[in-house]
Amino acid sequence: MLEKLRKTVWEANVALPKNGLVLWTSGNASGRDPETGLVVIKPSGVLFDQLTSENLVVVDLQGNVVEGELKPSVDTASHLYVYRHRDDVHGMVHTHSPYATSFAIRGEPLRIYTTTSAAVFGGDIPVSDFATIGEEEIGREIVEKIGRNSAILLRSHGVFTLGKDVLTALKVAVILEETAQVVHFALLRGPVDPLPAEVVAAGYRVYHTNYGQKDRS
Amino acid sequence: MLEKLRKTVWEANVALPKNGLVLWTSGNASGRDPETGLVVIKPSGVLFDQLTSENLVVVDLQGNVVEGELKPSVDTASHLYVYRHRDDVHGMVHTHSPYATSFAIRGEPLRIYTTTSAAVFGGDIPVSDFATIGEEEIGREIVEKIGRNSAILLRSHGVFTLGKDVLTALKVAVILEETAQVVHFALLRGPVDPLPAEVVAAGYRVYHTNYGQKDRS
């Protein structure tokens, strides 16, 4: 069932440790099948090198396990809340990537200082209020606070990124951590102004029209 | 003798450099067999890529070598002191992982700023007093100061983590370093309050009941 989606979600999950975004079993990626609405997600507490496309869990939008022997991620209810409230989102990634999480600890939005982050995010990455793990509370915070951005910092926790598919959400998660790292380095040496809003908007526009090959994200 | 335990202890030892927790020959992991009480531990001063499950050393709780050609770790007496005083502990990991050790140098407990560290540790990670390497002194400090936590910072030295088995102690060591890293990043940009005690307690409770698959740590 959903073999192609399983494969892509597996690829996104194993890319998380390879890109330095997660350690041990933390973090997860999920994808929603546009036709059936079913969601493929990482099982809870499984090491990334023990993941296969077969042991991922398939759930429906209400959280019922449709296929899979393992219990789905403890973050499943939050993924599903976002999918139910955002028709445009078909992939999500959650990490505790360290530079981004340092902003989440401090409750500081990640502002836009570089052409790369202007292009990808188009505006400051917001911070949610503190939310408890395990139910929909994180999902509600995401839907309420993320606005038109594709990334959000979860207060005192980590990050969530959204995409039209799971590999897009993965790309956003990679660039979010790179952005947080470079901004952290720059701010440690003294205060500096973010880019003006019109420069950010222009960079976002160019990237979303001119960059990449026609059939790629 | 103790083939299965040897294999797990070997896995935990070689996971230390792979997870960036140790360099060269420093650091070690040990496991205690619940039936015989015998302990499998890294030999002293051997590079991790020269370890095999066969060249690990088996000692009894008094430190007599029961099996093995090599001299056991210089930290053996401290591992054994902890095992003798903590019936619930069957695995231990010792590292000099750099972010955690920077707190140990400063004599600063590692406080809880994230949901992940709340879940895993349930409270501030304490710092021991300075203790000399080579005898039981480190073991005594651990038993006296660690309380209900599973990790402790050794003053001016490094970290020790305890678990119901060696892979649990390894997991705690990985998450301890990740926690120290993210807190270091956050504190460099200015002071910030740790999570309230009741939030830490609730996060710990949820993680120890809901997370992971039934038969996993």
Added chain:
Amino acid sequence: MLEKLRKTVWEANVALPKNGLVLWTSGNASGRDPETGLVVIKPSGVLFDQLTSENLVVVDLQGNVVEGELKPSVDTASHLYVYRHRDDVHGMVHTHSPYATSFAIRGEPLRIYTTTSAAVFGGDIPVSDFATIGEEEIGREIVEKIGRNSAILLRSHGVFTLGKDVLTALKVAVILEETAQVVHFALLRGPVDPLPAEVVAAGYRVYHTNYGQKDRS
């Protein structure tokens, strides 16, 4: 067409992620063939592990695609502008390497504090004014501001390095990031004076006459 140059440009491109200089699809390397004047460059938005020497794009100095199925990098116009204005340059590398980019965010030239950076750069690495991605504007900034250096920081963006061939430009990009890292570490602990200009000049002279094998860069 240009098989040898394709291979070298491919090597330089895949060396970028291997040396920690780029993430995902960002950054690119190009090389100019001294005989035909044609330029081989990375296609836009392609992951580095999907690059082959065959899917690189060949363009002429006016930006017409001469060979290749994919769209060339969005930075192509800037590469070409530099090639047209600098006869001595036959290789270029563009990255967002994090330590160097933190100087670009702050608009701070990277000054010379080490014998290595004296040897390679021979003087402070300048910062361009802010330039928009996608047309020649970055290329014009490079030509105008780089002077006799082989590296330049692009304001709020990243870095460009130039060389007599693409592997020389790659070497400069690697050493630029290493230099930015070590200077960042040193400056975080307090102010410190750069090396005197005559020491920098002497180090540059020695390196460009005595270092390496005769037939190597």
Added chain:
Amino acid sequence: MLEKLRKTVWEANVALPKNGLVLWTSGNASGRDPETGLVVIKPSGVLFDQLTSENLVVVDLQGNVVEGELKPSVDTASHLYVYRHRDDVHGMVHTHSPYATSFAIRGEPLRIYTTTSAAVFGGDIPVSDFATIGEEEIGREIVEKIGRNSAILLRSHGVFTLGKDVLTALKVAVILEETAQVVHFALLRGPVDPLPAEVVAAGYRVYHTNYGQKDRS
């Protein structure tokens, strides 16, 4: 000629990038044969993954090439100066490892804050005066300033470590960088006192009598 020494010196050289101590072609390791007095050293400007035990260069203590097609390292004269003045030294490593080099830039000795660095170094790691690359000047600074330590910071340049053989010098170089890293992290969060001299001396004594297997360094 000197096949066993060639192999060990090759191992030490390729361990430099693997341990994050060098980039590109910088840094080098050498070893002296106790019987003939001949020295095996890295050729100048060769990438580490192109090194073989066969393309290392053999020189005598006056710097004459005895075997080898390539030009020896630009640091050869300094290695040889040290070998001629220190009968106990048969291995040397030179790196620009970033954390240690940040202390060299600042002209700050690396003080002893941890049991590991007490054990290995036995005292503060000194900083040389500025010395020019290419002749014996660095070697003279090393011999004059290193005292009884096995490591020295070269002002505005990098580090040199000495050992009874090249693998011992390598070990010291690895632990030097780890030490510089952890001390850098600790100092960034505020001032802290180094360990008392008598604690450092005791740690050094224990390590040099009790640690490791009898026939190992």
